[in-house]
Amino acid sequence: MNERALSVFVDESGDFGPYQSHSPYYLVSMVLHDQDTDISENIAAFRRRVDGLGFRSHAVHTGPLIRREKDYKDCGQDERLRLFNALFHFVRQLSISYICVKIKKSEDSDKQSTAAALSERINSALISCEPLFRQYDRIIIYYDNGQEELNAILKAAFCSAYPRVEFRRVKPADYALFQAADLCCTAELLAEKASEKTLTKSELGFFGSARNFKKNYYKHLSAKKIGF
Secondary structure, X not given: OOOOEEXXXXXXXXXXXXXXOOXXXXXXXXXXXXXXXXXXXXXXXXXXXXXXXXXXXXXXXXXXXXXXXXXXXXXXXXXXXXXXXXXXXXXXXXXXXXXXXXXXXXXXXXXXXXXXXXXXXHHHXXXXXXXHHOOOOEEEEEEOOOOHHHHHHHHHHHHHHOOOEEEEEOOHHHOHHHHHHHHXXXXXXXXXXXXXXXXXXXXXXXXXXXXXXXXXXXXXXXXXXXXX
């Protein structure tokens, strides 16, 4: 009998520093993919689409893309929207699910309390999704080790709950599903901001309105969300 493996691609938004008005949340997204499900054709089509838009061997970073920062500072609205839609439609068509853990940093005044709250939320998410995780013989966590605090929390949470867990450091350009985790994390952050009417001018300009974002994008992505 073949053993079953579950891939978990992790991305985060925010940091462990003190609360700041321009960065009030800390979010962690985990995209789950059953390795028995072949998505190679989806990935190949996505990469061809990105290459065709003039971004060869490029990892899409949705936050800077929306805000017209870093690699996208010289790109116009239409060009950025086409790239965003390429990633969105890729993720929408995949047989995946995702978990998202959210912390309001205004409720946790320092680094230690933020880490404690995040650890509690991640453990709660794993308990909520335990029936799914228990179906697998191995769980493989893919993370770019962008934040050592989060890396330590993930290792403690997964290794205490499941017997066979592997951690692999990744480069976003090497794994399309890491870019999927980035999209899910950004979408969840935007949904929080839309609910509290704190979307920025650049975010509203990119999507047209909070309503358009929720109707045309978040509604479809959040259908893949599991857990609490």
